[in-house]
Amino acid sequence: MxxxxxxxxxxxxxxxxxxxxxxxxxSGGERALYHALYPARHALYSSDEFAETCGLEKSPxxxxxxxxxxxxxxxxxxxxxxxxxxxxxxxxxxxxxxxxxxxxxxxxxxxxxxxxxxxxxxxxxxxxxxxxxxxxxxxxxxxxxxxxxxxxxxxxxxxxxxxAKVVAPEDLVIPEGLDFLRYNFTLAGEEHRWADYEVGEKIDHVDGVTIEEAEHMMATRLWQNTAKVHFDATNREDGKRLIYGGHVISMARALSFNGLANAQMIVGLNGGAHANPCFTGDTVRAYTEVLDKAETAAPGVGALRLRLVAYKHGAPEFAYKTDEGKYHPDVLLDLDYWAVVPL
Amino acid sequence: MxxxxxxxxxxxxxxxxxxxxxxxxxSGGERALYHALYPARHALYSSDEFAETCGLEKSPxxxxxxxxxxxxxxxxxxxxxxxxxxxxxxxxxxxxxxxxxxxxxxxxxxxxxxxxxxxxxxxxxxxxxxxxxxxxxxxxxxxxxxxxxxxxxxxxxxxxxxxAKVVAPEDLVIPEGLDFLRYNFTLAGEEHRWADYEVGEKIDHVDGVTIEEAEHMMATRLWQNTAKVHFDATNREDGKRLIYGGHVISMARALSFNGLANAQMIVGLNGGAHANPCFTGDTVRAYTEVLDKAETAAPGVGALRLRLVAYKHGAPEFAYKTDEGKYHPDVLLDLDYWAVVPL
Amino acid sequence: MxxxxxxxxxxxxxxxxxxxxxxxxxSGGERALYHALYPARHALYSSDEFAETCGLEKSPxxxxxxxxxxxxxxxxxxxxxxxxxxxxxxxxxxxxxxxxxxxxxxxxxxxxxxxxxxxxxxxxxxxxxxxxxxxxxxxxxxxxxxxxxxxxxxxxxxxxxxxAKVVAPEDLVIPEGLDFLRYNFTLAGEEHRWADYEVGEKIDHVDGVTIEEAEHMMATRLWQNTAKVHFDATNREDGKRLIYGGHVISMARALSFNGLANAQMIVGLNGGAHANPCFTGDTVRAYTEVLDKAETAAPGVGALRLRLVAYKHGAPEFAYKTDEGKYHPDVLLDLDYWAVVPL
Structure with a gap:
């Protein structure tokens, strides 16, 4: 065969x-599509000049x-x-x-x-x-x-x-040359610095996006992920296409700009669970809980450990697990990651 | 907060x-997406060689x-x-x-x-x-x-x-170097020159495009416009997502290629109204009325002042306002702009 | 007018x-969109380095x-x-x-x-x-x-x-410099060489993709194909938009990666028929029949003549025509082409 x-x-x-x-x-084609598929606005990934000010050669x-x-x-x-x-x-x-x-x-x-x-x-x-x-x-x-x-x-x-349950802060790799000393908060979209975030703080990212078939399929194909459950509506008895979990990760991360506009680069992934399946018609929302904070050796660069929770329908009011320790049925994603933030 | x-x-x-x-x-990624989202065909924005022949360094x-x-x-x-x-x-x-x-x-x-x-x-x-x-x-x-x-x-x-009700022709800025003396009408798609258009003339652009959710959301995100009414189907009681007015502008402008293929560059925006909301499933059509004509200092370059009307459903037969002076309920857009055209 | x-x-x-x-x-924008619209994975069109190893300057x-x-x-x-x-x-x-x-x-x-x-x-x-x-x-x-x-x-x-019913193998033009002697089968995704394919062999490409309106319209616009039947849902009495036949060609060709990952470049088109119309909601599948094999003058490069059949719904079990010689009603495409494959 x-x-x-x-x-x-x-x-x-x-x-x-x-x-x-x-x-x-x-190429720039993948970036443009990413911006079309997700409400992604982090300035470091949007502007060559902004990235240069942060010590990188251009926008990655x-x-x-x-x-x-x-x-x-x-x-x-x-x-x-x-x-x-x-x-x-x-x-x-x-x-x-x-x-x-x-x-x-x-x-x-x-x-x-x-x-x-x-x-x-x-x-x-x-x-x-x-x-x-x-x-x-x-x-x-x-x-x-x-x-x-x-x-x-x-x-x-x-x-x-x-x-490891968590990537230790000293094991995080900060991109060579990264320097937030000349960071432009106005152009980045928010004023909040590393010092403004407290462990335990929860941020509701407010906005929601209702998911469409064409979008999640385009996204998933763009990554040359060909698992048939995402594309073939005849594959499941209910005629639904299961949405690639990574689509929900990107959607939630992009929504988290509202409140975390300065959490520019993801540097560590501590853990993650696709708690429940996502289907077309679901409206995805997100909130973040600040789990930890760490310093880094790079100039002006701090790190935040964040729990990003994506959910659908009604707000789970920051309760992503039930009293029995199971995921709330509306929770789609529980992602634990490190991002770098200007001090 | x-x-x-x-x-x-x-x-x-x-x-x-x-x-x-x-x-x-x-980058070229945004251009490719624009071509995928709208039936855009103006040659100056499609071909580096065509743009060079018109005196620009490459296609903007x-x-x-x-x-x-x-x-x-x-x-x-x-x-x-x-x-x-x-x-x-x-x-x-x-x-x-x-x-x-x-x-x-x-x-x-x-x-x-x-x-x-x-x-x-x-x-x-x-x-x-x-x-x-x-x-x-x-x-x-x-x-x-x-x-x-x-x-x-x-x-x-x-x-x-x-x-100003209208940008005065002498205030229009023609891109440096623009020169239509070697303009190739065959490659541009139509023969009509500046002299062929008469004030008062109305052009039905013939074609229609039925709007889809995935497309207007991708377009709107591409411009990092995050107004929630465009993305969150739970935001309105009727479960509809309001389509970004700019999506209708681009759709109508692209449709206007058919009859205005040589109205290459937009140089002035005199006014505009999003007359009625547009929703998925609407079939967008367009017509143009020639409002005025002007000469420019650039070689071979004339300007046309155009009223671009986008509408849905049945043709309004060039009557975009009712007898009471209100917009016809099928009219989506009334855009008054200046474009440059070869003499 | x-x-x-x-x-x-x-x-x-x-x-x-x-x-x-x-x-x-x-530009790279068109490539990224192609990868988003179709499950295209042929390595020569995905990686500059892979294409260079095959003697081309970069990935076409x-x-x-x-x-x-x-x-x-x-x-x-x-x-x-x-x-x-x-x-x-x-x-x-x-x-x-x-x-x-x-x-x-x-x-x-x-x-x-x-x-x-x-x-x-x-x-x-x-x-x-x-x-x-x-x-x-x-x-x-x-x-x-x-x-x-x-x-x-x-x-x-x-x-x-x-x-000509078939482009004669000696008339096929192999891209200048193409050389499969250092071809990397692991990176290409499959081990099958030219010698592994037999005339008469049929390959079921297994996967299916359910078609969406937004995707076929974006694809068709990207090629600046503006035939109204593809875009205007009011054009047909049944309210359906007819899908551009080329969308089915690309979908089927991309699906054929699974079994023909090394049929890298299309060099000849012998014939083709859009056997039946395709509409949104159809799930497109594909199979290939090996029609002929030929050698080429390029190092390590052989050619396969392939019949690519796209169909919807149930599998036609490799029977794309009925006993009366007509296309099976589920067959969408019958494409006869030459592709180059490493020896």
Missing amino acids: KTNPGRFFEDYSIGQVIEHAVPRTV LDDLIAFHVVFGKTVPDISLNAVANLGYAEGRWLKPVYPGDTLRSVSEVIGLKQNSNGKSGVVYVRTRGLNQYDEVVLEYVRWVMVRKGNLDAPAPETVIPEL | KTNPGRFFEDYSIGQVIEHAVPRTV LDDLIAFHVVFGKTVPDISLNAVANLGYAEGRWLKPVYPGDTLRSVSEVIGLKQNSNGKSGVVYVRTRGLNQYDEVVLEYVRWVMVRKGNLDAPAPETVIPEL | KTNPGRFFEDYSIGQVIEHAVPRTV LDDLIAFHVVFGKTVPDISLNAVANLGYAEGRWLKPVYPGDTLRSVSEVIGLKQNSNGKSGVVYVRTRGLNQYDEVVLEYVRWVMVRKGNLDAPAPETVIPEL
């Missing part, structure tokens, strides 16, 4: 390295463009037969991605655990995105539940990697 | 200068891209709490915008008039779009009705600016 | 040469972008009053198209045959796409049925051009 059936649980082994197809050169592509491009390549090898996308950890952005760069992805299997039902198992991979100079621009761990293709295949030895 | 509540009527004062966030570097971005980018930045400061967008005047395009340019916007408050009900007032601003060299690329006056946040705030002194 | 009524059958004559408006400069724009841009320009002159798009033949891609190139189109009328009912006729044109150096990048023959505007116009002498 010439077509790709995807890997099943028994096809993975500890230490296995998978080089993913297809490398991708990005949004950190989440880098994430989606790197992630999308892994789908045919990692999650084509996935039952669920279970989590993220130890994500770090290591180099900005500029128009003209070419990205590719490599994953290493770092954990395996067959489920007790014998029908599926959990696969942990550490994925790295590399540019045309073989520099790692991004890395993260993801774990997914994957079906077994052959139920008689023996269970592998269980290996569960030890993963 | 960290989020932007927008300015209320009492927050404006005469002479106030507002520097708007967020600067934006544009569509004049309306410049307008929308500059306009979009003003929304969070000017029209977030606006009840209505009342009018435009004294618009002039002063410099072409090329891929790689970075645009920002600055507005000055030039008029204020509290309404007699004490609940709102009219704010007049002159907005300028500047490029990375601090050159003004575009300027226009707009006035909006804005709610008061504090009904007890005292009424400001009434100042109503004197605005 | 200033607007373009389109040409009628009696307006064409043998030998007539039509220079089409509007030239178009393409997808061959079908070139086709659509060239084709779109012909619509106002050739098919505005067309009743049906009847066929394609003798298509050859002669030069890759790179970001920054400017394309224009010229057609020559090579055949005419009035229908026996006297109300319409068939027009054959050979269309060439040229770049800014006046090099032909693409040529193909297309024939369409066009209405007569004046039923009293005399029938022209019937001329039916002799058209």
Whole structure:
């Protein structure tokens, strides 16, 4: 058979390295589309001059463009037969991605655990995105539940990697040259500095966006993510297309501009859960909770650890989990990340 | 509160200068999206070689891209709490915008008039779009009705600016170097020259486009215009998203290619009204009335003053106002502008 | 009348040469949109580095972008009053198209045959796409049925051009410098070489995409194809917009990556039929039949002649025609083309 059936649980082994197809050169076209698909306004990713004032050579592509491009390549090898996308950890952005760069992805299997039902198992991979100079621009761990293709295949030895609950502030990589000493708050859109945010503070990002089929499909294709659930309305009995979780991440992050306009660059991904599926017609809203604060070695640059919660319908009033510790049924996303903010 | 509540009527004062966030570097990506969102075909904005033959260094971005980018930045400061967008005047395009340019916007408050009900007032601003060299690329006056946040705030002194009903032909700025002496009418798509148009002539642009949610939202986001009425279907009781008036302007202008293929560049905006709201499912059509003609100092370049009327459903048969002088309920847009045309 | 009524059958004559408006400069923006509109993943069109390894200067724009841009320009002159798009033949891609190139189109009328009912006729044109150096990048023959505007116009002498059923392998033009000796199958996404494909082999491309209005309109506009049936929902009694046949071509070709990831470049178009109309809500699937194989003079480069069949709803189980030799009602496209593949 010439077509790709995807890997099943028994096809993975500890230490296995998978080089993913297809490398991708990005341009101003991807940026323009990102701005058309999401209400993205962070100035560092919008203006070459603003980025230069912050010590960068020019405006990079949004950190989440880098994430989606790197992630999308892994789908045919990692999650084509996935039952669920279970989590993220130890994500770090290591180099900005500029128009003209070419990205590719490599994953290493770092954990395996067959489920007790014998029908599926959990696969942990550490994925790295590399540019045309073989520099790692991004890395993260993801774990997914994957079906077994052959139920008689023996269970592998269980290996569960030890993963940091949080990327330690000293492990965050601030882009070379980044300098917020000449940061222009007026052009950035808000006055709030690192010192203005308090741990425990919650920010309602106010705005909502009602999701359309054409938009989430264009976004998902743009990252060359071809999982059929996102595109084929005949795939589910209810005729609905499941929206790529990354679409909700980008939508919520863009909405968070309102209140976090100065949380310019994402530098760490501590964890994340796609709490409930998102479908066309849902109106996505978001709020953020400040989880932690840290200093960095870069001039004028602080870091905030943020919990970004996306939800649909009525506001969950900052309560993203029920009393039983489960996600509220309206919560779509729970994302724990580090961003850099001017001091 | 960290989020932007927008300015209320009492927050404006005469002479106030507002520097708007967020600067934006544009590229070929914005052009490609413009071509995907509107049936835009004017040759000067489509081909570098055609633009060079017309004396420009290369093909600029569509004049309306410049307008929308500059306009979009003003929304969070000017029209977030606006009840209505009342009018435009004294618009002039002063410099072409090329891929790689970075645009920002600055507005000055030039008029204020509290309404007699004490609940709102009219704010007049002159907005300028500047490029990375601090050159003004575009300027226009707009006035909006804005709610008061504090009904007890005292009424400001009434100042109503004197605005020209029409930009005088001698005040139009023709881009430096523009020269239509070697203009290629075959490649441009039509044979009609400046001399072929008569004052009073009306041109039915024939084609119609049925509007979709995904398209108007992508367009509006592309200009970083974040007014929630365009995106959040839960915002209105009828569940409809109001379409950004600029989307109708661009759609009608692009449709006007059919009959005005040689009305290449917009150089003046005399006035404009969004006569009725536009919603998804409406089929937008357009006609143009030639209002005036003028010569310019540039070689081979004439100017036409045009009334562009966009309407939905049945043709209004060139009658955009009722006998009582009100807009016909099917009329969406009444735009009065100057364009340059080869002699 | 200033607007373009389109040409009628009696307006064409043998030998007539039509220079089409509007030239178009393409950029990375068009590529990004192509990737957003179609699940396109062929590595040569995705990565500059991959293309360089294959002997090209950088990654060209997808061959079908070139086709659509060239084709779109012909619509106002050739098919505005067309009743049906009847066929394609003798298509050859002669030069890759790179970001920054400017394309224009010229057609020559090579055949005419009035229908026996006297109300319409068939027009054959050979269309060439040229770049800014006046090099032909693409040529193909297309024939369409066009209405007569004046039923009293005399029938022209019937001329039916002799058209090759298949572009002979020796007439295929392989891009200068193309070299697959260092081809990276891992990055390309599949292991299958030219030798792995057998004549008669059929490949089900597995995935399906449900079509949306916003997407097909954006795609069709991007090519400046303005035929009203694609945009105006009031144009047909059933309120449906007919989807541009080229949208189905690109969708099916992109889907064919799954099984034909190494069929990198399209070099010949032997024939094609839009068997049935496609509408929003249809889920497009595709399969390919290997029709022929040929060697080429380029290092490591072989050619495959492929029949690409797009269909909707249930799988036609590789039976695209009924026993009576007619297209199965679910078949949308029957495209016969040559692609180059590493040996």
